[in-house]
Amino acid sequence: xxxxxxxxxxxxxxxxxxxxxxxxxxxxxxxxxxxxxxxxxxxxxxxxxxxxxxxxxxxxxxxxxxxxxxxxxxxxxxxxxxxxxxxxxxxxxxxxxxxxxxxxxxxxxxxxxxxxxxxxxxxxxxxxxxxxxxxxxxxxxxxxxxxxxxxxxxxxxxxxxxxxxxxxxxxxxxxxxxxxxxxxxxxxxxxxxxxxxxxxxxxxxxxxxxxxxxxxxxxxxxxxxxxxxxxxxxxxxxxxxxxxxxxxxxxxxxxxxxxxxxxxxxxxxxxxxxxxxxxxxxxxxxxxxxxxxxxxxxxxxxxxxxxxxxxxxxxxxxxxxxxxxxxxxxxxxxxxxxxxxxxxxxxxxxxxxxxxxxxxxxxxxxxxxxxxxxxxxxxxxxxxxxxxxxxxxxxxxxxxxxxxxxxxx
Amino acid sequence: xxxxxxxxxxxxxxxxxxxxxxxxxxxxxxxxxxxxxxxxxxxxxxxxxxxxxxxxxxxxxxxxxxxxxxxxxxxxxxxxxxxxxxxxxxxxxxxxxxxxxxxxxxxxxxxxxxxxxxxxxxxxxxxxxxxxxxxxxxxxxxxxxxxxxxxxxxxxxxxxxxxxxxxxxxxxxxxxxxxxxxxxxxxxxxxxxxxxxxxxxxxxxxxxxxxxxxxxxxxxxxxxxxxxxxxxxxxxxxxxxxxxxxxxxxxxxxxxxxxxxxxxxxxxxxxxxxxxxxxxxxxxxxxxxxxxxxxxxxxxxxxxxxxxxxxx
Numbered sequence: 097x098x099x100x101x102x103x104x105x106x107x108x109x110x111x112x113x114x115x116x117x118x119x120x121x122x123x124x125x126x127x128x129x130x131x132x133x134x135x136x137x138x139x140x141x142x143x144x145x146x147x148x149x150x151x152x153x154x155x156x157x158x159x160x161x162x163x164x165x166x167x168x169x170x171x172x173x174x175x176x177x178x179x180x181x182x183x184x185x186x187x188x189x190x191x192x193x194x195x196x197x198x199x200x201x202x203x204x205x206x207x208x209x210x211x212x213x214x215x216x217x218x219x220x221x222x223x224x225x226x227x228x229x230x231x232x233x234x235x236x237x238x239x240x241x242x243x244x245x246x247x248x249x250x251x252x253x254x255x256x257x258x259x260x261x262x263x264x265x266x267x268x269x270x271x272x273x274x275x276x277x278x279x280x281x282x283x284x285x286x287x288x289x290x291x292x293x294x295x296x297x298x299x300x301x302x303x304x305x306x307x308x309x310x311x312x313x314x315x316x317x318x319x320x321x322x323x324x325x326x327x328x329x330x331x332x333x334x335x336x337x338x339x340x341x342x343x344x345x346x347x348x349x350x351x352x353x354x355x356x357x358x359x360x361x362x363x364x365x366x367x368x369x370x371x372x373x374x375x376x377x378x379x380x381x382x383x384x385x386x387x388x389x390x391x392x393x394x395x396x397x398x399x400x401x402x403x404x405x406x407x408x409x410x411x412x413x414x415x416x417x418x419x420x421x422x423x424x425x426x427x428x429x430x431x432x433x434x435x436x437x438x439x440x441x442x443x444x445x446x447x448x449x450x451x452x453x454x455x456x457x458x459x460x461x462x463x464x465x466x467x468x469x470x471x472x473x474x475x476x477x478x479x480x481x482x483x484x485x486x487x488x489x490x491x492x493x494x495x496x497x498x499x500x501x502x503x504x505x
Numbered sequence: 506x507x508x509x510x511x512x513x514x515x516x517x518x519x520x521x522x523x524x525x526x527x528x529x530x531x532x533x534x535x536x537x538x539x540x541x542x543x544x545x546x547x548x549x550x551x552x553x554x555x556x557x558x559x560x561x562x563x564x565x566x567x568x569x570x571x572x573x574x575x576x577x578x579x580x581x582x583x584x585x586x587x588x589x590x591x592x593x594x595x596x597x598x599x600x601x602x603x604x605x606x607x608x609x610x611x612x613x614x615x616x617x618x619x620x621x622x623x624x625x626x627x628x629x630x631x632x633x634x635x636x637x638x639x640x641x642x643x644x645x646x647x648x649x650x651x652x653x654x655x656x657x658x659x660x661x662x663x664x665x666x667x668x669x670x671x672x673x674x675x676x677x678x679x680x681x682x683x684x685x686x687x688x689x690x691x692x693x694x695x696x697x698x699x700x701x702x703x704x705x706x707x708x709x710x711x712x713x714x715x716x717x718x719x720x721x722x723x724x725x726x727x728x729x730x731x732x733x734x735x736x737x738x739x740x741x742x743x744x745x746x747x748x749x750x751x752x753x754x755x756x757x758x759x760x761x762x763x764x765x766x767x768x769x770x771x772x773x774x775x776x777x778x779x780x781x782x783x784x785x786x787x788x789x790x791x792x793x794x795x796x797x798x799x800x801x802x803x804x805x806x807x808x809x810x811x812x813x814x815x816x817x
Contacts, residue, residue: 190733195532216725
């Protein structure tokens with residue numbers, strides 16, 4: 097009998113504790129606004145975690161810390177509110193990113209949502225951002241269809257260009273080199289049979305053709321390929337002195353090593369994702385010199401250099417030299433737009449679309465909701481991955497051609 | 506009398522479920538959609554695998570086929586026709602696969618079905634690279650989440666009814682015999698191959714339709730997104746947790762598990778996988794025979810204690 101009543105007492109006690117907690121939660125919500133809620137869903141685990149962990153998550157973390165250190169987000173009138181960050185892991189599943197975004201919008205009722213990582217995931221959530229009225233600053237999404245998306249989703253912003261932009265920029269560099277007589281204009285090209293490789297190679301074929309460049313070798317390989325020796329040998333045979341690989345990071349590193357072993361020394365070597373990782377330059381040392389890829393930075397841009405240092409101090413690693421700085425700039429734009437317009441999502445979207453901003457990229461302005469002033473090509477020079485294309489943009493470094501021969505280790 | 510009451514109860518339940526979108530916000534609706542999808546998948550899975558004991562990991566192969574049909578055809582054909590074609594393709598693939606593999610049994614069948622999903626994914630990738638030159642496809646259909654939910658709900662109900670009907674028909678009986686002992690089944694004159702094939706094909710068609718109906722929710726599909734092997738594993742775990750041989754088993758497994766996944770990922774986003782692994786171990790220890798038989802056991806115990814009058 098005593099046993100039963102004690103149990104009952106315990107039950108009552110725990111129940112009332114739970115009730116207390118929930119009511120406490122409610123009363124907190126009912127009060128006046130004391131913070132700005134920022135939410136995001138990103139792939140912290142699963143196949144996409146690698147990319148998200150380099151380009152997206154560290155920048156979100158860095159930005160949140162900087163806002164906190166500054167005493168919160170500034171609103172019109174100079175008042176500052178602390179930010180409350182809610183993050184979810186989509187486990188690299190499209191279903192999960194959609195549901196977690198719905199959760200952010202309707203359960204957590206966040207004030208702003210930061211974009212997820214990847215083209216597919218940004219597209220999966222675009223209708224939701226649109227329906228709930230959130231501006232979507234999609235950075236890690238390379239797509240040629242951005243102009244159509246902007247028409248469909250008025251508050252979406254696309255900030256990393258399309259495959260076509262990158263291949264046009266590369267064609268620009270090659271055309272110049274061909275006119276100068278440095279290269280013979282023949283290209284050997286391999287690409288990974290996955291999203292990035294296919295988009296880029298499909299864009300590259302017409303770009304090269306239009307520029308009068310001759311593709312002598314053009315094959316795709318499955319993601320995860322480790323032995324590139326046969327492809328490198330075939331590429332060398334066709335008389336091409338430009339080698340292009342639209343590759344993923346593991347393959348980018350493998351190709352670099354295996355080209356050295358095969359003593360394959362093309363005059364231009366352009367590799368895919370991974371070339372712009374700081375670790376690529378570190379690992380390959382002098383052999384990274386002259387290798388080209390997507391992205392790049394202007395070494396004379398001091399704001400960017402300062403950003404790179406802060407990034408390393410806070411997250412413990414240097415940012416990559418392609419998408420990271422754009423991610424950070426997108427957050428600066430959001431922050432500034434909130435400062436100008438307050439927590440009014442409609443007004444903030446408008447401001448993002450029409451205003452101009454001072455960011456780590458310099459003066460930044462959207463054109464038709466897209467960021468068009470980008471570095472589409474870079475090259476390792478003296479231990480730095482400097483921007484070389486578009487060739488006619490101010491601040492572009494002159495490419496070093498031909499690429500220096502491999503050095504024996 | 507009892508039967509009428511049950512029927513009335515079920516009809517009320519269906520009506521309540523169908524009217525859910527009018528009361529729920531987008532997140533609640535998203536949950537219901539996920540639930541309806543997984544309940545249907547688990548029930549369809551149990552339709553074939555429950556009685557026969559063949560553990561299939563091909564679920565996502567069919568879900569992916571459905572999604573790709575919608576992605577490929579939604580711009581050129583009206584939506585209902587796309588669904589029909591998707592179902593037809595799913596059925597055809599199931600028949601070809603079934604004919605060639607249902608002679609396999611045990612672990613060979615498990616491995617084969619797992620490989621099938623990967624095979625279809627690679628075939629799609631190959632086609633996209635070499636023929637269309639782009640990997641991702643866009644689905645711009647004006648289908649609202651409510652409509653997706655209603656379609657899934659209807660499909661789920663049809664699947665449950667189908668399972669209920671099969672359970673009481675000759676083919677259901679035949680399946681039970683096959684599941685118990687194939688040799689005996691063939692000796693009593695059951696056409697084993699045809700029975701298994703029929704069930705496999707029905708189950709696969711339903712899975713294909715689930716994929717097709719859900720696809721517009723993603724806007725963008727590519728092989729890595731729609732052929733995600735996790736879907737196969739989740740379906741299997743849900744059906745087994747509930748009890749794959751019972752009519753209500755998959756539902757009773759899918760609902761709590763799905764809500765549990767959701768609760769974990771909302772509250773412990775950084776420890777999700779660890780907690781999930783621990784929970785699975787616990788479930789296997791605590792409920793080795795599934796939720797339904799556990800409930801029945803407890804029910805039986807409670808009644809016995811009732812009789813002896815030892816209730817506290």
